[in-house]
Amino acid sequence: MTAPAGSPPVRTLKDLLDEGVEGRTVLVRSDLNVPLDGGEITDPGRIVASAPTISALAEAGAKVIVMAHLGRPKGEPDPALSLAPVAVKLGEVLGRNVQLAGDVVGQDALARSEGLTDGDVLLLENIRFDPRETSKDDAEREALARALVDLVDGDGAFVSDGFGVVHRKQASVYDVAKLLPCYAGTLVAAEVDVLARLTDNSGRPYAVVLGGSKVSDKLAVIEALAPKVDTLVIGGGMCFTFLAAQGVSVGSSLLQEEMIDTCKGLLERYADVIHIPRDVVVADSFSAEAESKTVSVLDIPDGWMGLDIGPRSVKRFAAILSSAKTVFWNGPMGVFEFEKFSAGTKGVAEAIIEATGKGAFSVVGGGDSAAAVRLLGLPEDGFSHISTGGGASLEYLEGKTLPGISALETRAALEDPAQED
Numbered sequence: 001m002t003a004p005a006g007s008p009p010v011r012t013l014k015d016l017l018d019e020g021v022e023g024r025t026v027l028v029r030s031d032l033n034v035p036l037d038g039g040e041i042t043d044p045g046r047i048v049a050s051a052p053t054i055s056a057l058a059e060a061g062a063k064v065i066v067m068a069h070l071g072r073p074k075g076e077p078d079p080a081l082s083l084a085p086v087a088v089k090l091g092e093v094l095g096r097n098v099q100l101a102g103d104v105v106g107q108d109a110l111a112r113s114e115g116l117t118d119g120d121v122l123l124l125e126n127i128r129f130d131p132r133e134t135s136k137d138d139a140e141r142e143a144l145a146r147a148l149v150d151l152v153d154g155d156g157a158f159v160s161d162g163f164g165v166v167h168r169k170q171a172s173v174y175d176v177a178k179l180l181p182c183y184a185g186t187l188v189a190a191e192v193d194v195l196a197r198l199t200d201n202s203g204r205p206y207a208v209v210l211g212g213s214k215v216s217d218k219l220a221v222i223e224a225l226a227p228k229v230d231t232l233v234i235g236g237g238m239c240f241t242f243l244a245a246q247g248v249s250v251g252s253s254l255l256q257e258e259m260i261d262t263c264k265g266l267l268e269r270y271a272d273v274i275h276i277p278r279d280v281v282v283a284d285s286f287s288a289e290a291e292s293k294t295v296s297v298l299d300i301p302d303g304w305m306g307l308d309i310g311p312r313s314v315k316r317f318a319a320i321l322s323s324a325k326t327v328f329w330n331g332p333m334g335v336f337e338f339e340k341f342s343a344g345t346k347g348v349a350e351a352i353i354e355a356t357g358k359g360a361f362s363v364v365g366g367g368d369s370a371a372a373v374r375l376l377g378l379p380e381d382g383f384s385h386i387s388t389g390g391g392a393s394l395e396y397l398e399g400k401t402l403p404g405i406s407a408l409e410t411r412a413a414l415e416d417p418a419q420e421d
């Protein structure tokens with residue numbers, strides 16, 4: 001894992017294993033935030049990607065305690081977001097029993113952590129059931145971090161392996177790293193090394209494709225990315241704020257009202273960089289069985305919502321992407337989970353695969369984007385790399401400090417022997 005120039009290398013899982021972990025308790029932060037449909041996991045990609053680190057530690061005799069989140073609970077237990085189905089799937093993938101704690105740092109988690117023997121794996125309940133995980137108050141987050149460390153015996157360690165969440169300054173991602181010897185897991189190390197190839201001197205034309213539904217997160221990233229790239233193709237739930245900025249009526253589509261002026265400015269400053277759809281597939285409700293039709297963006301009926309980009313836009317985006325030498329894609333072009341709104345995602349993905357076949361370096365980033373590739377039956381090896389992090393990758397590309405990475409670098413600097421007087 002390449003550390004920023006001049007800073008000591010971040011310690012990795014290999015360093016921890018070389019130290020020896022037998023009998024030691026190791027806290028691991030994984031990103032197991034998988035898509036669910038009625039309690040069923042529709043794509044276990046993140047669980048599969050997280051398994052090597054957990055497996056290596058258990059095989060080496062560590063007592064492994066895994067911290068993870070699922071969705072965005074409002075700081076209290078939500079049965080629909082319990083990690084129970086994740087624990088079952090993780091056990092299947094690891095080929096070993098995975099215990100699920102009934103709480104995060106409560107009596108059950110404590111009792112189970114005290115009862116662990118070498119090689120055991122304990123998954124804590126959804127870490128975001130505790131409001132301190134995502135608190136903006138440092139003291140609150142630090143209190144949860146200390147409670148998590150209390151689950152660990154004296155010679156414990158922390159492994160940061162949840163690449164998809166390293167852009168979040170949260171207790172289990174950032175604050176725990178200040179309290180224990182910390183290491184980058186195999187997934188985090190691999191992802192950062194791949195993304196390091198997506199820099200300013202990447203092959204040109206450099207295209208970024210943005211979609212999905214986390215509009216507020218990603219609109220903020222666009223301002224930083226726009227000057228760095230040759231093309232910004234925008235679809236999914238992202239495009240409607242841009243369309244509204246052009247005075248278009250977007251019906252009941254996803255819309256970030258407070259960002260309309262920002263988008264107006266971006267469209268003015270980067271008119272030749274930013275490309276938004278000219279036709280969309282609209283629906284009279286958010287459902288797989290909704291009535292739908294393809295319309296010009298100028299004809300979105302009141303009360304209807306855009307749930308995919310239209311065929312004309314797919315064709316235009318594909319033409320733009322066909323000459324790209326570097327492509328980063330985060331966010332589906334539509335609600336691909338519903339078959340009738342999946343054509344936009346499939347068409348743009350196929351265009352990226354075609355560009356990759358002609359020598360482009362392409363990265364797909366994001367839980368749902370990666371899931372879309374697999375669920376739409378597209379060849380994963382048609383892309384140069386499929387990343388488990390969408391927002392994390394975007395903020396890395398933006399050049400932002402990722403709290404989950406900076407915490408590792410800070411610890412490495414503090415523990416670097418060269419720093420000794």
Ligand SMILES: Nc1ncnc2c1ncn2[C@@H]1O[C@H](COP(=O)(O)OP(=O)(O)O)[C@@H](O)[C@H]1O
Pocket residue numbers: 211212213214235236237238254306307308330331332333334335336337365366367368369370389390391
């Ligand atoms: N036009 C749209 N309206 C509402 N939701 C959308 C639209 N287009 C895509 N989505 C949703 O975006 C979600 C993924 O968004 P996001 O989490 O940002 O992607 P990723 O996980 O790849 O970063 C998908 O569940 C998809 O259904």
Ligand SMILES: O=C(OP(=O)(O)O)[C@H](O)COP(=O)(O)O
Pocket residue numbers: 031033071072164165168214365366367368388389390391392
């Ligand atoms: O799904 C995730 O990010 P992504 O949607 O950017 O891929 C991560 O698990 C982070 O989740 P969050 O955006 O609720 O912090």
